[in-house]
Amino acid sequence: MSTPRDTQPLPPPVLELRGIRKSFGANAVLKGVDLSLRPGRITALLGANGAGKSTLIKALSGVHEPTSGEVLLDGAAVDLENPIAASRLGVRTVHQRIDDAIVPGLSVAENLVFEQIALGEAPTVASLTSLLPRARAVAAALSLDWDDAFLRQDVFELGIADCQMLLLARALVTDPKVLILDEPTSTLSQSEAERLFETIVALRERGVAILHVSHRLAEIDQLADDIVVLRDGRITATQERPFDFAAAVTSMLGEGATRDIERLEHLVGEQVALEIAGLRVFPESPAVSVSLRGGEVTGIVGLIGAGKTELAEYVFGESTGAEAGVMTLRGEPYTPRHPRDAIRRGVYLVPEDRAAQGMLPGWSIAKTFSLPFLSRFARGPLLQQGAETARAAQAIDDFGVVATGPGQTVDALSGGNQQKVMVARWMQTPPDVLLLDEPFRGVDIGARREIARRAREQAADGSCVVMLCSDVDELREIADRVLVLVEGRITLDARIDTVSDDEIVQSMTEVA
Ligand SMILES: Nc1ncnc2c1ncn2[C@@H]1O[C@H](COP(=O)(O)OP(=O)(O)OP(=O)(O)O)[C@@H](O)[C@H]1O
Ligand SMILES: [Mg+2]
Known part of the structure; x- marks a missing residue:
């Protein structure tokens, strides 16, 4: 008879972080993070927008080099110097911004085995037909009903949910030890998310250690074995089942937020x-x-x-x-x-794909904010700037945007904070x-x-x-x-x- 998973002794961690710090210039984002991921367990990482979740994940996947701290894999210190090195060691990541990871102009199949192509382990891009068997096998292993027509299609044609599944599939082309998912469901519908969960649960059964970032508590309740809360670059709580979500939200946002x-x-x-x-x-x-x-x-x-x-x-x-x-x-x-x-x-519309529609790289929060209403505030540049800054400052305060101020450029904001800016922009006037x-x-x-x-x-x-x-x-x-x-x-x-x-x-x- 099998023992329920709660009473089994915890397996030793496969991945351990010790004192991870990361700063961008003077901005200290991670302030000494310790975290253990264990095989066959799903750890949910919670934290407010801008807490440092994606930065932590980038430090773990070889995108950012930590300013200091240690990463241990199976007990031995490793250097995750770049994404390929991390993936070679079995640490696979699906990042929050999926458009950065999809290679436009290539087919679904090519995107799927992209890394193998880049490393010279798969046929070149020129011979799509020779890639198809491999792509078919990957899709079948994940129970994705992707036919050849779908695999041959340009990724440009894909919807956001299919892109998300494609990137997950890519992460699973080689067997991962550790799988890191940064808000994989934020762009999916319920039924698509359920499909993703089935895959995640199957991987847990196979002993993969999973780190899952999400803002949806119901989903965390359904999936996670452990919860870790990151607040302002530090771990402020860890929990095992049964979870106390009120306490988790308090350690995430502070007292008074749990009303x-x-x-x-x-x-x-x-x-x-x-x-x-x-x-x-x-x-x-x-x-x-x-x-x-x-x-x-x-x-x-x-x-x-x-x-x-x-x-x-x-x-x-x-x-x-x-x-x-x-x-x-x-x-x-x-x-x-x-x-x-x-x-x-x-008549105003806050679009679904906020980052793509209406966010201009290099623009400040204040400018982004008044862009659609320019004619209304066009009363001489100085007046306009003052009003603009004041309104943006108010919105930053109301919506809890983590930013250095109205003058910060929108590109450096965390994903959720970019979205807050876009929603707030359309809510500033009745x-x-x-x-x-x-x-x-x-x-x-x-x-x-x-x-x-x-x-x-x-x-x-x-x-x-x-x-x-x-x-x-x-x-x-x-x-x-x-x-x-x-x-x-x-x-x-x-x-x-x-x-x-x-x-x-x-x-x-x-x-x-
Ligand atoms: N490349 C960068 N340069 C400068 N600052 C950065 C950079 N990347 C992240 N930051 C800053 O680090 C902080 C944490 O951002 P991060 O993306 O890790 O947050 P997050 O917890 O993932 O939030 P979200 O829930 O919104 O995705 C933010 O204040 C952000 O502005
Ligand atoms: Mg993030």
């Missing part, structure tokens, strides 16, 4: 803000008509590919494949042909219609509550707030009304307090 989310006082909007009639979200989908009211938050849920983003882009004047319907905004005709038109009418596409993605719990609080406050002031998401828990934190979208059709429209999670999930998978 429960106030129970939603449900809002019921009286006035129609945006009326959409006869819209085909996809050319082949039926025409839908829907009225969105001011004074309440409407949550639109659906799986990836349901048409949420297309709908939002249509309303924001970034029309994609959506076939022209007729829109009315507060009773007046509304025909945005460009986001400029939408912004002028007070909108008429505010569309938030996956607003909680990658932000820590503190910012998540701030975003929810702001969205509800703006709705209470009469704005029409629309949140697009694929997670029912997230929906419940913010919405008054729920619309379920399946392939461009609305399969459920209800007050959120009248439907169960099961009913919502069922309507999300309803087929035509």
Whole structure:
């Protein structure tokens, strides 16, 4: 009979960090981190945006050289001098920024065995056909139903979820001892995340030591054997099961941050803000008509590919494949042909892929902040700069952005802090219609509550707030009304307090 995993003695660590420090110039990010990863265990790494999680992972995977400290593998000191050295030693990493790791212009198969190609261990890029058997085998081992057409396709065509799976698959091409995943689920839907979890659990069973970074507590509860909390460059707590999440959140954010989310006082909007009639979200989908009211938050849920983003882009004047319907905004005709038109009418969209859309490298937080509203503040450069800096400073404070100040460039911010800046940017002035596409993605719990609080406050002031998401828990934190979208059709429209999670999930998978 097998013993339950909690009562088994702990295996010795495969990877040990001792006193790891890392500074960028005068900015000390890691201040002496000790951490052990054990075979067959999943360690969840928690920490607020900017705590240093990705920096720690980069130090572990040979991207950054630690300023000081020691790394031991199977008890012996090692030098993880570069990513190839780390991967040779069996330490494999899927980094947070996936676009840096994908090689554009190459096929899926080539990206999959990229490292082997680079090391001369696989046929060259010129002979895609000769790579296919190897790529097929890797895909099959991971139960990915990738056919040859998919493997031959340019990675440019892939959605974000497939890119994420591709990078995981790449990390598993050679058997890893240690697998490090930096927020692998922040871009996935629930069902895609479940697929990823199956793979992670299978690797745990095979004795791989796994370090998993996530801001989603439910997911950590489902997967992790251990929790480690990083705060401001130091480990402030470690836990084994059963976890005390309230204590973990306190050591992550400090006292006072664990206030429960106030129970939603449900809002019921009286006035129609945006009326959409006869819209085909996809050319082949039926025409839908829907009225969105001011004074309440409407949550639109659906799986990836349901048409949420297309709908939002249509309303924001970034029309994609959506076939022209007729829109009315507060009773007046509304025909945005460009986001400029939408912004002028007070219709804002916080896009899903924030880093790619609207973040300019080298720009300060303050400049990034006022970019879409330039005409409004164009009253002479000096005046503008003062107002700009003041508003950015306020937002940095409200959303808890970890930054040196409004003048810091957006590139050096951690992933979650970049996202906070982009969400905060669209929440600085009262909108008429505010569309938030996956607003909680990658932000820590503190910012998540701030975003929810702001969205509800703006709705209470009469704005029409629309949140697009694929997670029912997230929906419940913010919405008054729920619309379920399946392939461009609305399969459920209800007050959120009248439907169960099961009913919502069922309507999300309803087929035509
Ligand atoms: N290359 C760099 N140069 C300068 N500063 C950096 C660099 N990389 C990271 N930092 C700083 O280090 C701090 C920690 O960033 P890191 O990306 O490790 O945070 P994180 O815990 O992963 O946050 P998130 O949850 O948002 O991903 C941030 O304040 C960031 O600005
Ligand atoms: Mg990070």
